[in-house]
Amino acid sequence: MKVIKTDLQDVYIIEPKVFGDNRGWFMESWSEKTMVEAGLHYQFVQDNHSYSSKKGTLRGLHCQKGDAAQAKLIRCTRGAVLDVVVDVRKGSPTYKKWIAVELSAENFRQILIPRGFLHGYLTLTEDVEFLYKADNFYNAEADRSIMWNDPDIAVNWGIECPIVSEKDEKAPRLCDSDIDFIYEKV
Ligand SMILES: Cc1cn([C@H]2C[C@H](O)[C@@H](COP(=O)(O)OP(=O)(O)O[C@H]3O[C@@H](C)C(=O)[C@@H](O)[C@H]3O)O2)c(=O)[nH]c1=O
DSSP states (O other): OEEEEOSSTTOEEEEOOEEEETTEEEEOSOOHHHHHHTTOOOOOOEEEEEEEOSTTBEEEEEEEOGGGOOOEEEEEEESEEEEEEEEOOBTOTTTTOEEEEEEETTTOOEEEEOTTEEEEEEESSSSEEEEEEESSOOOTTTEEEOOTTOTTTOOOOSOSSOBOOHHHHTOOOGGGSOOOOBOOOO
């Protein structure tokens, strides 16, 4: 497994070791032991799986606030997405900065996102399956969505009119939200 630093403090790209043979391939998609050896201590408690039928579907930018915050280990197992992560931890050296990484069934890449970040993705193909682990349970009251095109964050999604949910359509800007993460060294 390769752990690659990103431009966001504490966010990593993980490249699992993929063993190919005459049948196909095998990989460990997550190993607590390997992660701990790499200095990454996360205890995941929920696995999520979602499907988007159309290219140009955008989910985000999401998080759960306060004690319900979630770290996530994310991957795309069918099709491809542009995955976006935004640091919203006040006091962080990378506060309000974002990164965009292509995740696909072909490149096997994963992203590890600690608590205190917004997350979203845009489907780059039809028929996208997306899987992620979370280190805290779903909490509808703490669930928050921030406007995907918030000008204060200014993510370059490369699309003007994505397909979004009703919830994401109505999402506020970060400056009008009650998200209150404070940077603490992970
Ligand atoms: C996220 C989630 C949703 N749900 C329900 C609530 C709702 O009725 C339905 C669809 O939820 P959403 O519209 O929030 O699904 P979605 O827009 O796919 O939300 C996800 O987006 C990505 C970008 C993330 O980072 C995730 O953490 C999550 O917020 O599923 C759960 O039961 N458990 C969960 O963990």
